[in-house]
Amino acid sequence: MNSLTIENLTISVATSSGQREIVSGIDITLERGRIHGLAGESGSGKTMTALAVLNLLPERAQLTGSIRLAPRDTTLGDPTEIVGASKRVMGAIRGRRIAMVFQDPSTSLHPQLSIGQQLTDHVRHHLGLNKRDATARAVELLTRVRVPNPEGALKRYPHQFSGGQRQRIAIAVALACDPEVLLADEPTTALDVTVQAGVLQLLRELVDETNLTVLLVTHDLGVMSAVADEVTIMKAGRIVESGPRQRIFTAPEHEYTRALLAALPGSTVEEDADTLAQQLAAAAELPDDAERLDDTDFPDRSELPDAPGDGTPPSLSDADLPIGSSVLPGQADLPDVAGFPSRPGSHRAESSATLDISDGPDEERTHV
Amino acid sequence: MMNTRIKRPRIHLGAWGAPLGIIGAVIALAWIVVAFLAPVIAPHDPLAQDLPRLQAPGGDTILGTDSLGRDVFSRLISGAGVTIPLALLLVVLSVLIGTILGSIAGFFGRWVDETIMRITDLVMAFPTVILAMVIAAALGASLLNAVYAALIVSWPSYARLTRGLVLGLRSSNYVVSGRLLGFSPWRSLWRDIAPNIIGPILVLASLDIGTAILLLSGLSFLGLGAKPPTAEWGSMVSDAIGNFDQWWLGVFPGLAILTVVVAFNFVGDALRDALDPKSATLRGGGPTL
Amino acid sequence: MSDVTPAAAGTLSGVRDVLTAVDVTVDYRGHPPVRAVDGVSVSIAPGEVVALVGESGCGKSSFARAVVGIEKRSGGTVHLDGADVPFLGLRRRGVQSTGIQMVFQDPNSSLNPRRRVADQINDGIRTAVARGDASSSAADWLERVGLAADAGRRYPHEFSGGQKQRIAIARALAARPHMLVADEPISALDASTQTAVAALMRSLSLEAGAGMLFISHDLSVVRRIADRTLVMYQGRIVESGHTETVWQNPIHPYTQALLAAIPIPDGAGRLPLAPLEEHRAAWTQVIPEAIDRELAA
Numbered sequence: 015m016n017s018l019t020i021e022n023l024t025i026s027v028a029t030s031s032g033q034r035e036i037v038s039g040i041d042i043t044l045e046r047g048r049i050h051g052l053a054g055e056s057g058s059g060k061t062m063t064a065l066a067v068l069n070l071l072p073e074r075a076q077l078t079g080s081i082r083l084a085p086r087d088t089t090l091g092d093p094t095e096i097v098g099a100s101k102r103v104m105g106a107i108r109g110r111r112i113a114m115v116f117q118d119p120s121t122s123l124h125p126q127l128s129i130g131q132q133l134t135d136h137v138r139h140h141l142g143l144n145k146r147d148a149t150a151r152a153v154e155l156l157t158r159v160r161v162p163n164p165e166g167a168l169k170r171y172p173h174q175f176s177g178g179q180r181q182r183i184a185i186a187v188a189l190a191c192d193p194e195v196l197l198a199d200e201p202t203t204a205l206d207v208t209v210q211a212g213v214l215q216l217l218r219e220l221v222d223e224t225n226l227t228v229l230l231v232t233h234d235l236g237v238m239s240a241v242a243d244e245v246t247i248m249k250a251g252r253i254v255e256s257g258p259r260q261r262i263f264t265a266p267e268h269e270y271t272r273a274l275l276a277a278l279p280g281s282t283v284e285e286d287a288d289t290l291a292q293q294l295a296a297a298a299e300l301p302d303d304a305e306r307l308d309d310t311d312f313p314d315r316s317e318l319p320d321a322p323g324d325g326t327p328p329s330l331s332d333a334d335l336p337i338g339s340s341v342l343p344g345q346a347d348l349p350d351v352a353g354f355p356s357r358p359g360s361h362r363a364e365s366s367a368t369l370d371i372s373d374g375p376d377e378e379r380t381h382v
Numbered sequence: 383m384m385n386t387r388i389k390r391p392r393i394h395l396g397a398w399g400a401p402l403g404i405i406g407a408v409i410a411l412a413w414i415v416v417a418f419l420a421p422v423i424a425p426h427d428p429l430a431q432d433l434p435r436l437q438a439p440g441g442d443t444i445l446g447t448d449s450l451g452r453d454v455f456s457r458l459i460s461g462a463g464v465t466i467p468l469a470l471l472l473v474v475l476s477v478l479i480g481t482i483l484g485s486i487a488g489f490f491g492r493w494v495d496e497t498i499m500r501i502t503d504l505v506m507a508f509p510t511v512i513l514a515m516v517i518a519a520a521l522g523a524s525l526l527n528a529v530y531a532a533l534i535v536s537w538p539s540y541a542r543l544t545r546g547l548v549l550g551l552r553s554s555n556y557v558v559s560g561r562l563l564g565f566s567p568w569r570s571l572w573r574d575i576a577p578n579i580i581g582p583i584l585v586l587a588s589l590d591i592g593t594a595i596l597l598l599s600g601l602s603f604l605g606l607g608a609k610p611p612t613a614e615w616g617s618m619v620s621d622a623i624g625n626f627d628q629w630w631l632g633v634f635p636g637l638a639i640l641t642v643v644v645a646f647n648f649v650g651d652a653l654r655d656a657l658d659p660k661s662a663t664l665r666g667g668g669p670t671l
Numbered sequence: 672m673s674d675v676t677p678a679a680a681g682t683l684s685g686v687r688d689v690l691t692a693v694d695v696t697v698d699y700r701g702h703p704p705v706r707a708v709d710g711v712s713v714s715i716a717p718g719e720v721v722a723l724v725g726e727s728g729c730g731k732s733s734f735a736r737a738v739v740g741i742e743k744r745s746g747g748t749v750h751l752d753g754a755d756v757p758f759l760g761l762r763r764r765g766v767q768s769t770g771i772q773m774v775f776q777d778p779n780s781s782l783n784p785r786r787r788v789a790d791q792i793n794d795g796i797r798t799a800v801a802r803g804d805a806s807s808s809a810a811d812w813l814e815r816v817g818l819a820a821d822a823g824r825r826y827p828h829e830f831s832g833g834q835k836q837r838i839a840i841a842r843a844l845a846a847r848p849h850m851l852v853a854d855e856p857i858s859a860l861d862a863s864t865q866t867a868v869a870a871l872m873r874s875l876s877l878e879a880g881a882g883m884l885f886i887s888h889d890l891s892v893v894r895r896i897a898d899r900t901l902v903m904y905q906g907r908i909v910e911s912g913h914t915e916t917v918w919q920n921p922i923h924p925y926t927q928a929l930l931a932a933i934p935i936p937d938g939a940g941r942l943p944l945a946p947l948e949e950h951r952a953a954w955t956q957v958i959p960e961a962i963d964r965e966l967a968a
Binding site: 209218234235239259273274277280285288291292295297 | 727816833837862864865867871890892928931932933934935937942944946
């Protein structure tokens with residue numbers, strides 16, 4: 015049965031050269047208890063779509079169309095319309111019925127609050143639990159995401175955990191209020207591949223056990239193939255192809271899908287330099303200074319770094335989002351604690367100035 | 383083929399920045415013109431004491447006359463020709479000295495950096511105006527000495543700023559690439575670093591012009607700068623102290639200082655907003671979907 | 672062409688290695704001091720592509736930087752064509768040492784924003800000429816990396832990240848290096864161009880007769896372009912040798928875990944294997960047979 019229905023969604027942004035559509039009339043249906051993968055390159059509009067579901071787009075973005083969240087129990091009434099919903103309605107949805115996990119584990123959590131505080135604050139705000147119950151729930155959540163020594167973890171701070179653990183904690187925070195829908199925007203892109211495997215496994219388990227609905231946004235087709243049940247491919251704001259995972263990968267219908275699959279390292283690789291040069295020359299790439307949504311669209315943000323452009327206007331970096339994995343009122347906007355930008359397609363860089371060796375030995379005890 | 387887009391203007395002026403910046407630029411420019419044309423446009427000889435004394439504004443002398451029978455308007459214009467060019471010179475010299483020392487400190491590091499930074503620390507440890515006063519007094523009151531004194535207290539902030547900027551860029555990939563290609567440190571500084579740090583320095587300099595004017599006229603006000611009978615705004619205000627009933631003696635020079643300083647401040651602010659680091663070259667790119 | 676023992680003057684094939692790094696160690700100060708690279712050796716012949724793979728924090732970037740000379744070595748030696756590669760201090764880089772060039776991960780900081788792209792490529796050309804190598808033209812290089820020849824008069828911000836990276840590659844290659852060290856050069860690029868750019872880098876360096884040390888965490892791409900692969904974990908090489916051999920028959924538990932964790936984009940819905948705690952302990956093992964594996968017979 016359907017959990018979230020996106021119908022004819024169009025997102026347009028006012029730019030200096032007029033209105034520009036970044037997402038044009040897309041339809042996506044998320045089924046309960048399934049992972050729906052939204053794939054595409056940078057500039058395809060996939061992240062914007064996810065943000066639109068939570069009404070997290072900046073003021074100057076206009077949405078038309080419909081995003082309907084079905085009630086938990088169909089007897090309880092009609093679906094809730096998200097496009098154009100009031101602040102009150104959205105406040106009751108964000109974090110409570112729809113939650114989000116972002117790419118960069120270093121900016122998903124508040125660096126100056128203990129894990130326990132972040133979890134219990136959230137739970138107490140939305141569910142009205144008292145301190146003891148909230149703490150018990152926090153421990154339960156951390157156990158479920160397999161963070162070792164949950165009681166001890168409550169007192170610790172984000173920087174004391176590795177990237178993979180932080181992402182699990184971010185998932186825990188997102189799931190704190192038992193949401194029906196989880197939006198995950200490149201949740202494992204910044205993680206090492208051995209760590210990613212653990213997080214993907216966790217996601218799959220959560221969905222299978224609790225009937226959670228997941229919208230997984232990623233450019234990584236490997237991740238898509240591993241966990242997605244349905245796959246939708248986006249390009250330049252439009253849906254190119256959509257269908258069950260197996261079919262998309264083994265019998266793609268659209269030429270763009272085929273091109274994406276052909277660009278994977280596993281396929282045959284051209285050897286000749288001149289041919290390669292021609293291929294690259296033909297790939298349409300927009301320059302960095304092309305019109306895009308920039309930081310000034312998010313008035314509350316502090317100094318989050320930009321992601322490099324490889325892409326199209328207007329666009330939105332994962333790290334540029336105002337708040338971490340759960341949208342709490344009053345949670346401050348976060349500086350980039352780790353000190354380097356996050357971008358789709360890159361694993362965490364070993365930057366020139368700092369060497370993040372601490373993550374090696376610190377890894378999770380049970381699962382990676 | 384590569385997609386090319388029409389180059390977005392690098393400078394984007396915020397909602398308020400543009401009008402204020404333009405107003406400021408116009409006023410500042412007007413004053414600069416006045417300063418350089420001063421001898422030509424002053425109606426009366428600023429030093430001549432041949433007019434009736436302490437006349438209120440009106441008639442022949444639109445801003446009145448002072449206690450020695452000199453035309454305030456002409457002295458105001460002449461004063462511009464004294465203070466403004468000197469203030470500009472002061473800023474240019476501070477920038478030159480400060481940025482050169484700061485670049486060397488930032489790029490070469492170690493003991494060179496230590497030495498230069500301790501000197502800047504030493505100078506910056508004193509309150510600017512007081513230190514300038516002390517130096518000016520020690521050198522002997524004259525406009526030129528006031529400029530020297532002001533220069534000594536002004537260069538450290540540029541050195542600090544430049545050092546920070548250079549340090550920030552020194553380990554950038556493109557700078558390192560240049561060194562790997564065989565660039566000498568000087569070549570790196572000149573080719574790779576300098577063009578990319580001009581922005582903030584320019585902003586500081588334009589904001590600093592106002593400060594320079596205040597400093598110079600302040601020193602003159604205290605008798606440590608321009609000597610009578612030189613027409614200088616600061617000393618004109620000082621003269622006005624004994625004659626509070628003759629409001630025009632103090633108000634007009636004061637207003638002149640005010641308008642010039644505020645005008646340059648608007649320009650500096652607009653420049654700073656325009657060279658907003660988020661849209662500046664170094665960051666490159668922007669967010670992606 | 673071995674990973675542990677340095678090549679003598681001339682190997683069996685008679686070709687002298689371009690790069691010989693022996694027992695390189697890199698330490699970082701701190702409480703306690705961190706040993707980022709713990710005795711890594713590699714030799715690379717002209718026209719050979721050697722990949723160094725590992726996850727974040729394993730030290731591969733530090734090693735790359737130590738080899739080029741932009742990171743201080745705490746121990747070990749690095750020779751380029753038999754001559755020591757000094758640390759890049761305040762002195763001008765010696766002409767011979769300009770034979771080793773680097774491509775960085777972040778395309779946005781690899782080019783001077785205030786200079787035209789052709790001018791920057793010309794810097795590379797001048798370096799080659801200063802060493803007595805052949806000259807070339809910036810326009811030519813731009814075409815060879817898939818950009819318009821007249822794009823040279825533009826500034827970096829007018830290009831996308833991927834294009835900037837290709838310009839940086841062009842500049843590095845214009846200097847006609849004997850050794851190209853690429854530190855995660857494709858990680859920041861769009862997935863659809865990553866493989867093509869990596870293949871292009873291989874092609875161009877082969878053509879130039881240069882050796883390439885390709886650092887990456889992306890094993891799938893590395894499999895396509897590297898002749899030999901070195902797997903790094905916690906500062907040490909745990910397994911190395913001919914790429915296909917390592918890939919198809921990994922001996923060391925870490926290599927096995929790494930390969931098993933890669934999701935295969937075949938649409939089968941198979942979750943990659945997540946290593947368990949007990950397995951992690953085994954990753955610090957030293958298995959001599961895993962080093963320097965030859966092409967399987």
